[in-house]
Amino acid sequence: VQLQASGGGLVQPGGSLRLSCTASGITLNSYAVAWFRQAPGKEREGVIVRRSSGQSWYSDSVKGRFTVSRDNAKNMAFLQMNNLNADDTAVYFCAAGNPILSSWRDSRTYHYWGQGTQVTVSS
DSSP, X not given: OEEEEEOOEEEOTTOOEEEEEEXXXXXXXXXXXXXXXXXXXXXXXXXXXXXXXXXEEEOTTTTTTEEEEEEGGGTEEEEEEOSOOGGGOEEEEEEEEOOOTTTTTOGGGEEEEOOOEEEEEOO
16 A cells, blocks of 8 residues: 655745645545645644545645645545645645544544655745
């Protein structure tokens, strides 16, 4: 089983970026897909999750700017990030699991993890 996150890079403040999460060995649509991020010197934090039902939960810091979508035929999920700012700079990880509302930010909830992709927001 493998999740692979990709699509990170350098983007200017106010810009957009789309990250991809490609799954192998599991049917991604059977799981909720979450995105976590970890900035230097900080703990890993959950920013957004999309359940297989389509319901999404968000961190307040990204609400209205980040969305998760899926391509079930390709067994992939995507994180669309808009209006990026310096506080969004971090390594981003995708994860798959079956969280409930009270646990979606807890990394222990997720069974599978991608390796992380760096997002840097800077002018």
